[in-house]
Amino acid sequence: MEKSELTPEQSLLLISKTIEDTKERFKEHGGIFIFWGSLTVLVFGSQLIFSLLELYQFTMLPIYLFPLGAILTGLYVWREYRRHNIPRTIIGNVLQNIGWVVGMNLMIMGFLFSDVLGDAMGPVFIILLALMIIVSGLSIRFKPLTIGGALANLIGLGSFFFERDYHGISLMVAAVVGMIIPGIMLNIARRKTDV
Amino acid sequence: MFKDLDPILHSQLRLSIVSILMSVDEANFTFIKEETQATSGNLSIQIKKLQEAGYIKVKKTFKNNYPNTSLSITRKGMVAFENYVNDLKNYINPK
Numbered sequence: 001m002e003k004s005e006l007t008p009e010q011s012l013l014l015i016s017k018t019i020e021d022t023k024e025r026f027k028e029h030g031g032i033f034i035f036w037g038s039l040t041v042l043v044f045g046s047q048l049i050f051s052l053l054e055l056y057q058f059t060m061l062p063i064y065l066f067p068l069g070a071i072l073t074g075l076y077v078w079r080e081y082r083r084h085n086i087p088r089t090i091i092g093n094v095l096q097n098i099g100w101v102v103g104m105n106l107m108i109m110g111f112l113f114s115d116v117l118g119d120a121m122g123p124v125f126i127i128l129l130a131l132m133i134i135v136s137g138l139s140i141r142f143k144p145l146t147i148g149g150a151l152a153n154l155i156g157l158g159s160f161f162f163e164r165d166y167h168g169i170s171l172m173v174a175a176v177v178g179m180i181i182p183g184i185m186l187n188i189a190r191r192k193t194d195v
Numbered sequence: 196m197f198k199d200l201d202p203i204l205h206s207q208l209r210l211s212i213v214s215i216l217m218s219v220d221e222a223n224f225t226f227i228k229e230e231t232q233a234t235s236g237n238l239s240i241q242i243k244k245l246q247e248a249g250y251i252k253v254k255k256t257f258k259n260n261y262p263n264t265s266l267s268i269t270r271k272g273m274v275a276f277e278n279y280v281n282d283l284k285n286y287i288n289p290k
Binding site: 006008009011012014015018019021089090092093 | 200205206207210211214215217218219220230279280283284286287
């Protein structure tokens with residue numbers, strides 16, 4: 001970059017271009033949403049299948065995929081930041097921290113307090129998940145994610161009207177609507193801006 | 196010509212560095228070099244000037260046995276950047 005006298009217009013242009021280019025470099029991508037949405041469908045889908053086959057002794061097993069998913073996500077994020085030399089942003093840090101806090105609470109609730117929460121477990125799970133999705137959507141200003149999160153929130157609230165047996169299905173639908181579809185759309189949007 | 200504008204910020208490379216640091220929490224030397232496409236020598240000089248003005252904070256550490264220089268904007272740098280942008284606006288649209 002050469003040294004030169006800038007006019008006020010050039011300075012403002014340089015500022016806005018630099019900030020936009022920097023933001024573009026670390027734009028969030030849909031991979032994590034697709035991964036967690038698919039994992040949620042896999043876990044609750046497997047539980048449903050075990051229940052239908054009356055193999056009740058195995059219904060808790062798929063839940064253990066969640067801590068494994070958390071470890072894989074942590075490793076993936078750490079590797080991506082290192083490999084692509086991506087700086088940390090305030091929004092990125094906030095989203096990451098919210099993700100960890102909500103995720104840990106969901107796991108603690110699922111493993112330790114499912115009996116206490118009883119029939120409310122599924123809806124509460126979906127509502128917390130929706131909260132995380134909505135906050136992410138609003139932070140990165142990506143409407144499909146915000147709308148997906150809002151729909152998941154409605155599914156969560158609606159689940160209170162259904163029996164516990166159907167909560168697994170609600171969770172799967174919420175994962176598809178709130179994470180998988182917006183995640184795919186986010187990847188498409190990112191690819192378009194990369195061209 | 197634009198004598199009222201902050202001379203520290205009114206330089207293409209220094210302004211780019213501060214603009215990058217305004218959008219991130221912290222960035223390392225390599226990232227800023229890639230973004231600004233400046234040479235290491237020139238970048239180091241401009242970073243030093245910004246550091247001396249108290250606009251940025253420079254942290255030198257080691258990462259996998261390699262030196263790693265992290266930069267972040269200071270409160271003073273943020274205020275200076277905001278004032279600079281306001282001054283630019285006043286130049287373009289004088290009240």
